[in-house]
Amino acid sequence: MFPTTDVNQHMIPILPATAWREFRGEPAQKGLNKTTHLAMIEDPSGKWHRCYVKGCPPNWVTPLTEAIGWLLAEALNLPRPEFAALVMVPLDKLRQNMQMDQHWLNYSEMLSFCASAVDGKNASQGWKWLAHLRAKRLYKRPEIARISAFDQWVDNQDRNTGNLIVKPGGDYVPIDNEFILYSLLWAQKMPFNITHNSLLIEGAQHLSSSDYARFKVEVAREGKLHIAALSTVEPKLEQAIFSLISNSTAANTMWANIQQFLASRAHPDWLSTQLGVIA
Ligand SMILES: Nc1ncnc2c1ncn2[C@@H]1O[C@H](COP(=O)(O)OP(=O)(O)O)[C@@H](O)[C@H]1O
Ligand SMILES: [Mg+2]
Incomplete structure:
Protein backbone atom coordinates (compact mmCIF):
# COMPACT_ATOMS: atom_id res chain seq x y z
CA MET A 1 0.00 0.00 0.00
CA ALA A 117 10.54 10.95 23.18
CA VAL A 118 11.61 14.38 24.37
CA ASP A 119 12.99 14.25 27.90
CA GLY A 120 10.82 16.53 29.98
CA LYS A 121 7.32 17.22 31.26
CA ASN A 122 4.18 18.56 29.66
CA ALA A 123 4.02 22.29 30.31
CA SER A 124 0.73 21.57 32.12
CA GLN A 125 2.06 18.71 34.23
CA GLY A 126 3.54 19.50 37.61
CA TRP A 127 3.19 23.19 36.92
CA LYS A 128 0.42 25.53 37.72
CA TRP A 129 -0.04 26.79 34.19
CA LEU A 130 -1.58 30.08 35.22
CA ALA A 131 0.95 30.68 37.97
CA HIS A 132 3.63 29.91 35.47
CA LEU A 133 2.16 32.41 33.06
CA ARG A 134 1.89 35.00 35.78
CA ALA A 135 5.59 34.59 36.34
CA LYS A 136 5.83 35.45 32.64
CA ARG A 137 8.78 33.18 32.26
CA LEU A 138 7.25 31.25 29.42
CA TYR A 139 6.79 34.34 27.23
CA LYS A 140 10.33 35.53 27.91
CA ARG A 141 11.77 32.43 26.29
CA PRO A 142 12.83 33.19 22.71
CA GLU A 143 11.57 29.84 21.39
CA ILE A 144 8.01 30.69 22.44
CA ALA A 145 7.65 33.50 19.87
CA ARG A 146 9.13 31.19 17.24
CA ILE A 147 6.73 28.38 18.12
CA SER A 148 3.83 30.80 18.16
CA ALA A 149 4.77 32.22 14.74
CA PHE A 150 5.02 28.67 13.38
CA ASP A 151 1.58 27.80 14.78
CA GLN A 152 0.02 30.89 13.18
CA TRP A 153 1.69 30.18 9.86
CA VAL A 154 0.59 26.55 9.64
CA ASP A 155 -2.83 27.23 11.21
CA ASN A 156 -2.23 24.96 14.20
CA GLN A 157 -5.34 25.32 16.31
CA ASP A 158 -4.27 22.94 19.06
CA ARG A 159 -1.19 24.31 20.81
CA ASN A 160 -2.37 23.40 24.30
CA THR A 161 0.04 22.95 27.21
CA GLY A 162 -0.05 19.18 26.77
CA ASN A 163 1.55 19.78 23.39
CA LEU A 164 4.53 21.67 24.77
CA ILE A 165 7.25 19.75 26.61
CA VAL A 166 9.53 21.54 29.10
CA LYS A 167 12.99 20.04 29.17
CA PRO A 168 14.90 19.83 32.48
CA GLY A 169 17.01 22.86 31.42
CA GLY A 170 13.87 24.95 30.80
CA ASP A 171 13.71 24.76 27.00
CA TYR A 172 10.27 24.25 25.47
CA VAL A 173 9.75 21.72 22.70
CA PRO A 174 6.51 21.64 20.70
CA ILE A 175 5.09 18.18 19.99
CA ASP A 176 1.75 17.06 18.50
CA ASN A 177 1.33 19.09 15.33
CA GLU A 178 -1.70 17.02 14.34
CA PHE A 179 -4.14 19.91 13.93
CA ILE A 180 -2.06 22.06 11.60
CA LEU A 181 -3.57 23.23 8.30
CA TYR A 182 -6.77 23.32 10.33
CA SER A 183 -9.01 25.41 8.08
CA LEU A 184 -7.74 23.56 5.00
CA LEU A 185 -7.83 19.93 6.13
CA TRP A 186 -9.92 19.62 9.29
CA ALA A 187 -12.64 22.25 9.63
CA GLN A 188 -16.04 21.02 8.43
CA LYS A 189 -14.44 17.75 7.34
CA MET A 190 -14.62 15.99 10.69
CA PRO A 191 -17.60 15.25 12.92
CA PHE A 192 -16.04 17.41 15.66
CA ASN A 193 -14.46 20.78 16.21
CA ILE A 194 -11.52 21.34 18.47
CA THR A 195 -11.30 24.26 20.87
CA HIS A 196 -8.82 26.71 19.44
CA ASN A 197 -5.78 26.91 21.73
CA SER A 198 -2.72 29.01 21.04
CA LEU A 199 0.15 30.78 22.75
CA LEU A 200 -1.28 34.08 21.45
CA ILE A 201 -4.69 33.43 23.00
CA GLU A 202 -3.05 32.50 26.33
CA GLY A 203 -0.77 35.53 26.08
CA ALA A 204 -3.68 37.91 25.46
CA GLN A 205 -5.35 36.61 28.60
CA HIS A 206 -2.40 36.57 30.92
CA LEU A 207 0.21 39.14 29.85
CA SER A 208 0.03 42.86 30.52
CA SER A 209 -1.02 44.80 27.43
CA SER A 210 2.50 46.13 26.88
CA ASP A 211 4.08 42.67 27.27
CA TYR A 212 1.46 41.23 24.93
CA ALA A 213 2.14 43.95 22.35
CA ARG A 214 5.87 43.21 22.56
CA PHE A 215 5.21 39.50 22.19
CA LYS A 216 3.12 40.08 19.05
CA VAL A 217 5.93 42.11 17.47
CA GLU A 218 8.39 39.29 18.22
CA VAL A 219 6.01 36.75 16.69
CA ALA A 220 5.55 38.91 13.58
CA ARG A 221 9.34 39.22 13.19
CA GLU A 222 9.71 35.45 13.34
CA GLY A 223 7.14 35.20 10.57
CA LYS A 224 9.57 36.83 8.16
CA LEU A 225 11.66 33.61 8.23
CA HIS A 226 8.85 31.42 6.96
CA ILE A 227 9.18 32.09 3.24
CA ALA A 228 12.81 30.92 3.10
CA ALA A 229 12.02 27.83 5.18
CA LEU A 230 9.15 26.95 2.88
CA SER A 231 11.27 27.12 -0.25
CA THR A 232 13.92 24.79 1.26
CA VAL A 233 11.39 22.23 2.46
CA GLU A 234 8.94 22.17 -0.46
CA PRO A 235 10.50 19.14 -2.21
CA LYS A 236 10.30 17.09 1.01
CA LEU A 237 6.69 18.08 1.59
CA GLU A 238 5.78 17.16 -1.95
CA GLN A 239 7.53 13.79 -1.64
CA ALA A 240 5.75 13.03 1.63
CA ILE A 241 2.35 13.85 0.13
CA PHE A 242 2.93 11.78 -2.99
CA SER A 243 4.17 8.84 -0.91
CA LEU A 244 1.15 8.87 1.36
CA ILE A 245 -1.58 9.45 -1.20
CA SER A 246 -1.54 6.71 -3.81
CA ASN A 247 -4.03 8.38 -6.20
CA SER A 248 -1.90 10.86 -8.14
CA THR A 249 -4.78 13.23 -8.98
CA ALA A 250 -5.73 13.41 -5.32
CA ALA A 251 -2.07 13.88 -4.36
CA ASN A 252 -1.68 16.68 -6.92
CA THR A 253 -4.72 18.50 -5.59
CA MET A 254 -3.60 18.06 -2.00
CA TRP A 255 -0.10 19.34 -2.77
CA ALA A 256 -1.39 22.34 -4.74
CA ASN A 257 -3.76 23.29 -1.90
CA ILE A 258 -1.16 22.90 0.83
CA GLN A 259 1.52 24.74 -1.13
CA GLN A 260 -0.80 27.65 -1.85
CA PHE A 261 -2.01 27.78 1.75
CA LEU A 262 1.51 27.82 3.20
CA ALA A 263 2.92 30.20 0.57
CA SER A 264 0.26 32.85 1.06
CA ARG A 265 0.71 32.79 4.84
CA ALA A 266 4.52 32.81 4.53
CA HIS A 267 4.52 36.27 2.94
CA PRO A 268 6.87 38.42 5.09
CA ASP A 269 4.03 40.80 6.01
CA TRP A 270 1.26 38.26 6.49
CA LEU A 271 1.78 37.74 10.21
CA SER A 272 2.24 41.46 10.98
CA THR A 273 -1.03 42.15 9.18
CA GLN A 274 -2.80 39.36 11.04
CA LEU A 275 -1.56 40.59 14.39
CA GLY A 276 -2.01 44.28 13.60
CA VAL A 277 1.57 45.19 14.40
CA ILE A 278 4.48 46.76 12.55
CA ALA A 279 7.48 44.47 12.66
N1 LIG B 1 7.76 13.23 21.29
C1 LIG B 1 7.25 13.26 22.53
N2 LIG B 1 8.05 13.51 23.59
C2 LIG B 1 7.57 13.52 24.86
N3 LIG B 1 6.29 13.29 25.17
C3 LIG B 1 5.42 13.03 24.16
C4 LIG B 1 5.85 13.02 22.80
N4 LIG B 1 4.78 12.72 22.02
C5 LIG B 1 3.74 12.57 22.86
N5 LIG B 1 4.11 12.73 24.15
C6 LIG B 1 3.26 12.59 25.35
O1 LIG B 1 2.08 11.87 25.04
C7 LIG B 1 0.93 12.70 25.19
C8 LIG B 1 -0.07 12.43 24.06
O2 LIG B 1 0.56 12.61 22.79
P1 LIG B 1 0.01 13.60 21.69
O3 LIG B 1 0.83 13.46 20.46
O4 LIG B 1 -0.09 14.98 22.28
O5 LIG B 1 -1.43 13.00 21.37
P2 LIG B 1 -2.91 13.52 21.60
O6 LIG B 1 -3.44 13.73 20.22
O7 LIG B 1 -3.59 12.39 22.29
O8 LIG B 1 -2.87 14.79 22.39
C9 LIG B 1 1.49 14.13 25.18
O9 LIG B 1 0.68 15.04 25.87
C10 LIG B 1 2.83 13.94 25.86
O10 LIG B 1 2.70 13.86 27.26
MG1 LIG C 1 -1.64 16.31 22.43
Missing part, protein backbone atom coordinates in the same frame (compact mmCIF):
# COMPACT_ATOMS: atom_id res chain seq x y z
CA PHE A 2 2.78 2.44 0.92
CA PRO A 3 6.33 2.54 -0.38
CA THR A 4 7.89 1.17 2.76
CA THR A 5 11.28 -0.03 1.62
CA ASP A 6 12.63 2.73 -0.62
CA VAL A 7 13.53 5.07 2.18
CA ASN A 8 14.96 8.21 0.70
CA GLN A 9 17.19 10.19 3.01
CA HIS A 10 15.70 13.42 1.70
CA MET A 11 12.25 12.81 3.02
CA ILE A 12 10.66 11.75 6.25
CA PRO A 13 11.19 7.97 6.50
CA ILE A 14 8.16 5.76 5.86
CA LEU A 15 8.95 2.54 7.67
CA PRO A 16 7.50 -0.99 7.39
CA ALA A 17 5.97 -2.88 10.32
CA THR A 18 9.31 -4.61 10.96
CA ALA A 19 10.69 -1.23 12.12
CA TRP A 20 8.32 -1.33 15.12
CA ARG A 21 10.59 -3.35 17.38
CA GLU A 22 9.35 -3.29 20.97
CA PHE A 23 6.45 -1.92 22.99
CA ARG A 24 7.66 0.36 25.76
CA GLY A 25 4.49 1.49 27.49
CA GLU A 26 1.60 3.92 27.44
CA PRO A 27 1.95 7.67 28.09
CA ALA A 28 1.30 8.84 31.63
CA GLN A 29 -1.11 11.41 30.24
CA LYS A 30 -3.30 9.89 27.55
CA GLY A 31 -4.81 12.54 25.34
CA LEU A 32 -7.83 12.02 23.10
CA ASN A 33 -5.93 9.63 20.94
CA LYS A 34 -6.07 6.18 22.53
CA THR A 35 -3.58 4.63 20.11
CA THR A 36 -0.60 6.63 21.43
CA HIS A 37 2.09 4.45 22.96
CA LEU A 38 5.84 4.25 23.41
CA ALA A 39 7.87 1.86 21.28
CA MET A 40 11.38 1.31 20.00
CA ILE A 41 11.51 2.18 16.30
CA GLU A 42 14.39 1.14 14.07
CA ASP A 43 15.47 3.76 11.54
CA PRO A 44 16.76 2.85 8.04
CA SER A 45 20.36 2.82 9.32
CA GLY A 46 19.49 0.25 12.01
CA LYS A 47 19.52 2.68 14.94
CA TRP A 48 16.72 2.29 17.51
CA HIS A 49 14.77 5.30 18.81
CA ARG A 50 12.47 5.40 21.83
CA CYS A 51 9.42 7.01 20.29
CA TYR A 52 5.90 8.12 20.98
CA VAL A 53 3.82 6.44 18.29
CA LYS A 54 0.42 7.79 17.32
CA GLY A 55 -2.07 6.17 14.98
CA CYS A 56 -5.44 7.37 13.79
CA PRO A 57 -8.55 6.11 11.99
CA PRO A 58 -7.70 5.18 8.38
CA ASN A 59 -9.42 8.17 6.75
CA TRP A 60 -7.72 10.78 8.94
CA VAL A 61 -4.92 13.05 7.72
CA THR A 62 -3.01 12.85 11.03
CA PRO A 63 0.12 11.08 9.70
CA LEU A 64 0.34 13.63 6.88
CA THR A 65 -0.14 16.70 9.07
CA GLU A 66 2.27 15.41 11.72
CA ALA A 67 4.88 14.66 9.03
CA ILE A 68 4.43 18.09 7.44
CA GLY A 69 4.59 19.73 10.87
CA TRP A 70 7.82 17.97 11.71
CA LEU A 71 9.43 18.82 8.33
CA LEU A 72 8.48 22.50 8.67
CA ALA A 73 9.80 22.58 12.25
CA GLU A 74 13.05 21.09 10.94
CA ALA A 75 13.27 23.67 8.14
CA LEU A 76 12.79 26.47 10.71
CA ASN A 77 15.22 24.77 13.08
CA LEU A 78 12.60 24.89 15.83
CA PRO A 79 13.13 22.77 18.93
CA ARG A 80 11.72 19.35 18.00
CA PRO A 81 12.12 15.63 18.64
CA GLU A 82 15.40 14.61 17.00
CA PHE A 83 13.91 11.73 15.01
CA ALA A 84 10.52 11.41 13.34
CA ALA A 85 9.05 8.94 10.86
CA LEU A 86 5.88 7.36 9.62
CA VAL A 87 5.63 3.70 10.55
CA MET A 88 3.19 0.87 9.93
CA VAL A 89 2.39 -0.47 13.42
CA PRO A 90 1.79 -4.25 13.52
CA LEU A 91 -1.54 -4.39 15.35
CA ASP A 92 -1.23 -8.03 16.45
CA LYS A 93 1.91 -7.10 18.40
CA LEU A 94 0.46 -3.88 19.75
CA ARG A 95 -2.68 -5.72 20.94
CA GLN A 96 -0.52 -8.08 23.00
CA ASN A 97 0.55 -5.05 25.05
CA MET A 98 -2.29 -2.57 24.95
CA GLN A 99 -6.06 -2.54 24.63
CA MET A 100 -7.20 -1.33 21.25
CA ASP A 101 -10.57 -0.12 20.08
CA GLN A 102 -12.79 -2.82 18.52
CA HIS A 103 -12.75 -1.33 15.03
CA TRP A 104 -9.02 -2.03 14.72
CA LEU A 105 -9.87 -5.75 14.63
CA ASN A 106 -10.48 -5.28 10.90
CA TYR A 107 -6.92 -4.12 10.28
CA SER A 108 -3.50 -5.74 10.54
CA GLU A 109 -1.43 -2.55 10.43
CA MET A 110 -1.98 1.06 11.43
CA LEU A 111 -0.17 3.90 9.70
CA SER A 112 1.27 6.01 12.50
CA PHE A 113 3.49 8.99 13.11
CA CYS A 114 6.35 8.48 15.53
CA ALA A 115 8.73 10.96 17.10
CA SER A 116 11.51 10.36 19.58
